[in-house]
Amino acid sequence: xxxxxxxxxxxxxxxxxxxxxxxxxxxxxxxxxxxxxxxxxxxxxxxxxxxxxxxxxxxxxxxxxxxxxxxxxxxxxxxxxxxxxxxxxxxxxxxxxxxxxxxxxxxxxxxxxxxxxxxxxxxxxxxxxxxxxxxxxxxxxxxxxxxxxxxxxxxxxxxxxxxxxxxxxxxxxxxxxxxxxxxxxxxxxxx
Amino acid sequence: xxxxxxxxxxxxxxxxxxxxxxxxxxxxxxxxxxxxxxxxxxxxxxxxxxxxxxxxxxxxxxxxxxxxxxxxxxxxxxxxxxxxxxxxxxxxxxxxxxxxxxxxxxxxxxxxxxxxxxxxxxxxxxxxxxxxxxxxxxxxxxxxxxxxxxxxxxxxxxxxxxxxxxxxxxxxxxxxxxxxxxxxxxxxxxx
DNA sequence: GTCTATATCCAGATAGAC
DNA sequence: GTCTATCTGGATATAGAC
Numbered sequence: 044x045x046x047x048x049x050x051x052x053x054x055x056x057x058x059x060x061x062x063x064x065x066x067x068x069x070x071x072x073x074x075x076x077x078x079x080x081x082x083x084x085x086x087x088x089x090x091x092x093x094x095x096x097x098x099x100x101x102x103x104x105x106x107x108x109x110x111x112x113x114x115x116x117x118x119x120x121x122x123x124x125x126x127x128x129x130x131x132x133x134x135x136x137x138x139x140x141x142x143x144x145x146x147x148x149x150x151x152x153x154x155x156x157x158x159x160x161x162x163x164x165x166x167x168x169x170x171x172x173x174x175x176x177x178x179x180x181x182x183x184x185x186x187x188x189x190x191x192x193x194x195x196x197x198x199x200x201x202x203x204x205x206x207x208x209x210x211x212x213x214x215x216x217x218x219x220x221x222x223x224x225x226x227x228x229x230x231x232x233x234x
Numbered sequence: 235x236x237x238x239x240x241x242x243x244x245x246x247x248x249x250x251x252x253x254x255x256x257x258x259x260x261x262x263x264x265x266x267x268x269x270x271x272x273x274x275x276x277x278x279x280x281x282x283x284x285x286x287x288x289x290x291x292x293x294x295x296x297x298x299x300x301x302x303x304x305x306x307x308x309x310x311x312x313x314x315x316x317x318x319x320x321x322x323x324x325x326x327x328x329x330x331x332x333x334x335x336x337x338x339x340x341x342x343x344x345x346x347x348x349x350x351x352x353x354x355x356x357x358x359x360x361x362x363x364x365x366x367x368x369x370x371x372x373x374x375x376x377x378x379x380x381x382x383x384x385x386x387x388x389x390x391x392x393x394x395x396x397x398x399x400x401x402x403x404x405x406x407x408x409x410x411x412x413x414x415x416x417x418x419x420x421x422x423x424x425x
Numbered sequence: 426g427t428c429t430a431t432a433t434c435c436a437g438a439t440a441g442a443c
Numbered sequence: 444g445t446c447t448a449t450c451t452g453g454a455t456a457t458a459g460a461c
Contacts, residue, residue: 282457
């Protein structure tokens with residue numbers, strides 16, 4: 044049997060899962076609390092037993108999405124050559140973005156009216172940056188400029204794909220060439 | 235004296251200008267028609283003499299922003315070396331994005347609830363693509379993949395700047411290095 | 426064209442009984 | 444914790460007089 048706190052947390056997870064489903068179905072984050080309540084089988088005011096406000100729900104989604112992002116990037120294989128690792132990381136990132144447009148919007152664009160992530164939720168996003176910096180260091184890439192150009196490049200491919208051809212592969216299919224360009228640039232002195 | 239149609243168009247321009255001001259001040263595109271009306275000195279329903287709906291206003295803003303974008307990119311100097319031209323184009327694009335975050339959101343992210351640009355407004359955006367393709371051809375860049383990677387790279391720099399450090403220059407300051415990377419890549423066979 | 430008045434609809438959030 | 448009822452506040456859009 045679950046204890047009371049565990050039940051409470053389980054209910055919170057179910058609410059957040061319903062929010063993700065609604066957002067994906069509608070293609071936007073503008074779901075109403077009434078819809079959320081209906082999706083989990085309660086009345087709207089009951090949600091306030093689990094979240095203090097709608098922004099608290101967005102915050103939980105933001106944290107949830109960043110945990111998924113961290114998990115995904117952790118599982119990128121790093122056993123091959125530096126170029127293999129870069130390609131795997133770029134492909135994983137772009138796939139993560141493209142497979143869920145509303146998650147991408149919540150995590151990487153800052154576009155919801157009055158919502159600002161809490162420090163706790165934001166810290167998870169910081170963990171991903173740290174992970175990337177560590178992995179790049181292992182590849183011999185230490186220049187902060189290179190890291191910034193990397194994030195611009197791969198997030199740019201994902202964003203162009205989502206904005207101009209959602210569901211397609213015109214930009215996401217350029218990931219190999221883009222990584223080649225980047226690797227040529229950062230490894231040029233060593234060859 | 236202005237004719238009646240010219241007056242009407244002038245009033246439309248004033249309304250759109252007020253919308254841009256409001257959006258910039260509030261940092262978002264969620265202004266209300268009541269605010270717009272107050273800004274131009276009329277009551278809200280009077281706006282319907284000039285625009286059929288709020289989405290029609292967004293559409294006019296979208297067209298207006300794309301005209302400004304086209305104008306800006308047209309004035310990029312192309313008299314220097316190919317690398318100079320690329321750098322000037324990238325810098326102009328990023329400056330255009332960063333100087334007006336809400337315009338960037340309207341033009342390049344697709345994030346307003348029920349708004350889809352009309353074909354007429356969208357055609358202006360297409361003109362910019364055409365301009366870019368022509369200029370790239372003059373530089374000897376014909377591969378569509380290179381054009382896609384270019385847009386991903388420069389729009390990625392701008393988007394990262396806006397999302398993570400609005401008002402700063404951490405990513406926009408990497409434009410020279412990024413263009414160097416890109417130019418090395420697309421011109422590599424020629425050197 | 427512009428106005429006042431209003432229709433219509435919806436949102437997030439709270440009060441208080443059970 | 445959950446419910447019903449309600450508060451409070453907004454939005455876009457229309458009707459119809461002037």
